[in-house]
Amino acid sequence: MSECDIKGLSDPEEQRSAESSNLLPPRPRRSLLSKEEYCGGILGGNLGVLARALTLIESNAPAHQPLAQAVLAELLPQTGKALRVGITGVPGAGKSTLIESLGLHLVERGHRVAVLAVDPSSTVSKGSILGDKTRMEKLAHHPQAFIRPSPSGGTLGGVARKSRESILLCEAAGFDVILVETVGVGQSEVTIRAMTDFFLFLAIAGAGDELQGIKKGVLELADVVVVNKADGDNLRRARLAKGEYNRVLSFLAPATEGWETKARLVSALTGAGIAELWEHVETFRSATTHSGVFGKRRQSQQIEWFRSAIEAAALEAFYAAPGRREQLKALEGAVSAGQLPVTAAVRQVIGAEGNQPSK
Numbered sequence: 039m040s041e042c043d044i045k046g047l048s049d050p051e052e053q054r055s056a057e058s059s060n061l062l063p064p065r066p067r068r069s070l071l072s073k074e075e076y077c078g079g080i081l082g083g084n085l086g087v088l089a090r091a092l093t094l095i096e097s098n099a100p101a102h103q104p105l106a107q108a109v110l111a112e113l114l115p116q117t118g119k120a121l122r123v124g125i126t127g128v129p130g131a132g133k134s135t136l137i138e139s140l141g142l143h144l145v146e147r148g149h150r151v152a153v154l155a156v157d158p159s160s161t162v163s164k165g166s167i168l169g170d171k172t173r174m175e176k177l178a179h180h181p182q183a184f185i186r187p188s189p190s191g192g193t194l195g196g197v198a199r200k201s202r203e204s205i206l207l208c209e210a211a212g213f214d215v216i217l218v219e220t221v222g223v224g225q226s227e228v229t230i231r232a233m234t235d236f237f238l239f240l241a242i243a244g245a246g247d248e249l250q251g252i253k254k255g256v257l258e259l260a261d262v263v264v265v266n267k268a269d270g271d272n273l274r275r276a277r278l279a280k281g282e283y284n285r286v287l288s289f290l291a292p293a294t295e296g297w298e299t300k301a302r303l304v305s306a307l308t309g310a311g312i313a314e315l316w317e318h319v320e321t322f323r324s325a326t327t328h329s330g331v332f333g334k335r336r337q338s339q340q341i342e343w344f345r346s347a348i349e350a351a352a353l354e355a356f357y358a359a360p361g362r363r364e365q366l367k368a369l370e371g372a373v374s375a376g377q378l379p380v381t382a383a384v385r386q387v388i389g390a391e392g393n394q395p396s397k
Contacts, residue, residue, distance in 0.1 A: 156226070370383075
């Protein structure tokens, strides 16, 4: 590996974003660690090494992939023991406040909590733009918690491409609760549902009819609907919203076999209902583990991950093929000029009708 290859990984993402905006002077690039150093540091609970390992697996550089996969393979036997909770919600529902309140409750009970917060990517710097560490300041400073804001990188649904690998690394580092927050833009909920054990949808009272389309789709995925901001003058409205959600949920098939999805009230600001919410999550784990549904979901998620990884690798190989760029440019010109139907152009690309565009 060349000197150029072993330079160029830094963390966290917000540091890169700040540097690109000239808010901070650029800092020296860190060299890659060895596989043994990454694995030893992660297993020893070194959060600095964990952060650098997460940066490694998020890297798109081909030169970094062999080491990233070697680290994952070495750590795989130490993964799978954490409870993985996906969290999404409508804009303004207070996801970060809820996660901080829930996270603080968990660490006080002796849990180690990792938060993987997938942010929208800046179109300028490609870094995270929401700054989850500043929005969860108390939790970020707790020694038993770890927050990793990761840019979505423009991937479908706003979910970071390496979220699954990030979960595994955090589990290997000893975190027994993994909270995965989505940007909440539609398709991301489906993706997070496919990599977590329990899925929480956060709602608020009086959000308005303009959000109903989002709610209807995500309710079918949720294991619990949490109506936040159930405090003060909003408590009555929150109770009404809880009743409305429960009525709707009674007509939907459960997201998890043998589990009835219900709406609950919490106030992330005051902490009311947070302890009861986590008891609800633990009841879910106990019930689904006993029924075998928990293990079956994990197995099906692994298969889905395998298949999606094949699709991603095939697509990458397709575009990397020699002469592909020139071939696509010629076909795009023929299609845009109306000289070739789109379907015929696609068949040419995949070799069904030859490799050269029609003249």
